[in-house]
Amino acid sequence: MTINVNRLVQNAVWDNSLQDVRDDMTQMVEKVHKYLLAFNAILKERQAAGLLPVYDAGFVSPEKQYLTVGVNGFLEGAEALGIEIDADSPQYIAYAEAVLQPIYEANRKARKDGILFNTELVPAESLGVKNAAWDKADKLFVLRDCYNSYFFRVEDPKVNVLDKLKLHGRAFTKYLDGGSACHINLDEHLTNEQYALLLKAAIRTGCNYLTFNIPNTLCKKCGYISKHRLDECPKCHSRSLDYATRVIGYLKLVSRFAEARQEEEHQRYYAKGLEASHGQGD
Secondary structure (H helix, E strand, O other), X not given: OEEEHHHHHHHHOOOOOHHHHHHHHHHHHHHHHHHHHHHHHHXXXXXXXXXXXXXXXXXXXXXXXXXXXXXXXXXXXXXXXOOOOOOOOHHHHHHHHHHHHHHHHHHHHHOEOOEEEEEEEOOOOOHHHHHHHHHHHOOOOOOOOOOOOOOOOOOOOOOOHHHHHHHOOHHHHOOOOOOOOEEEEEOOOOOHHHHHHHHHHHHHHOOOOEEEEOOEEEEOOOOOEEOOOOOOOXXXXXXXXXXXXXXXXXXXXXXXOOHHHHHHHHHOOXXXXXXXXOOOOO
């Protein structure tokens, strides 16, 4: 069950008080827990009826399966409050705590034998598009057609790789025990040494969940595939190309993304090699 943070924030805040956000989030989590427990009960009924052979075979243990409270529209909620999206912004850090800490504490309080809750900044492949459309239809403050799944603006060229690692570091992810992948979009592959420096930087910032995205090229004429982003097929010289990258958590051709996701992908900023590794050894 995923909470639309942008909608919650705009409905909660009347005097720019983050306490309003905390209070409303606490109430929302109580509702979400009820939905998740109902879903869990349905799973148990299906298992008892012999409809979940994967569970019966021991591949999945119901007692160890998390009931996840999802989060989407986090960044958009901060934008609605006029908060600067910056890793060193006290306001942004305070906003993160106001949104995420109540979920984390409610999850821990509600744990009991066989019931585990956690929190995740969900990929929201299609939901990010739907949330933006629903909020726009209700005249809420919406800046984009697809909500981010990160703590940074994926389209912002001013946010370098170090910024992204910091924004997915300890200050922002300490209350997310179910995932918050930091996607590092690169225009080209780096050297082994450069990747090692980035991983060391991730350790220093406390970013424990990251991946590198470099677009792959597919020639639609001859089928040639390259792990690099090309403007022309080196085999048949066709310029009829498609590109594969992560839509969120898995590799997929951009032409097969949902329409709004294709637009979001076109806006993504892919850092250049030297720029991506600049300053990593400082």
